[in-house]
Amino acid sequence: MKRVLSGIQPSGQLTLGNYIGAIRNFVRLQNAHECFFMVVDMHAITVPQEPAALREQTEAVAALYIASGIDPDKAAVFAQSHVPGHAELGWLFTTLAHMGELERMTQFKDKSAGKDSIGAGLFVYPVLMAADILIYNADLVPVGEDQKQHLEMTRDLAARFNGRFGECFTIPEPYIPKVGARIMSLDDASRKMSKSNPNPASYIAIMDEPDMVRKKLSRAVTDSGRAVKYDPANKPEISNLMSIYAHCADMTLEEIESRYEGQGYGGFKKDLAEHVVSVLEPLQAKYRDIRQSGEIHRVLAEGAERAEAVASQTLRDAKERMGFLLPKP
């Protein structure tokens, strides 16, 4: 049994990209592995957050995990800030990280581009992410492709620590879906679908009403051709929609190509919208039930307790190896 850890930021509406790139794999992995799924509230504050919105979104993301099929009896579901060891180990790793490697992070470059003043938290973001993963000695980290570089840095930091202070941390592997690792914007297939895009027509939010999903997908940009063919280099828009289709209809790309052979984009887009709605509608109903029941607080408390038991041991071990004088029990 492997150990699995991942997290999602509670900053704005989650999108179909988060669902396909990450959450679906969380649900799959929970049956065979020991899983930890967090809401990374401390990462969210690396850009300004309105306090009431942060609280609401933290609960919302946890409820979406459960509504998507994560079973809190199997996986520990918790808020990152409820396990203080993340911040503490994050600081220890900050002292091992190099400015140069942090400057090379593309997410940092994207998020800081054009800003006069850049928060130091945004800069050291990947170090806290490394601590998130390493504090559980996770073997597998299910993420979308945009997190691959952060995972590389996590592996480097773990190896650096182990090399200097002795074997303490497991070197984790990314677990990235073959299709759908990078769902693109509906209005521009050169950009990732993202909850932080100011244009809501560019993404499908997991909580979008069915008619909104239909409207957004009918307006999604496609090329001027007709063939429903998977060819990301030459037909990025239709290839992106096909990745979404494949996930929501549980079909392979080849099956989709042959179903729409010689038919053009109209029918394909209509069917795609119905497949997306058929995935989102039941999820949204479950989400509303969970929020109404108020059970999310209990789930988060139990999840944090399970996470804390593992995290505090790893932290103690790491501190001892680094030479901290530990308080006598």
Ligand code: TYM
């Ligand atoms: P975040 O909150 O930006 O995204 C959460 C997850 O969704 C994936 N994702 C996508 N996958 C496919 N297509 C897209 N358009 C798309 N947009 C987002 C992301 O790859 C991610 O897996 N740094 C992380 C959060 C984090 C974390 C961790 C993850 C903090 N600590 C420890 C794993 C382990 C982030 O910003 O994800």
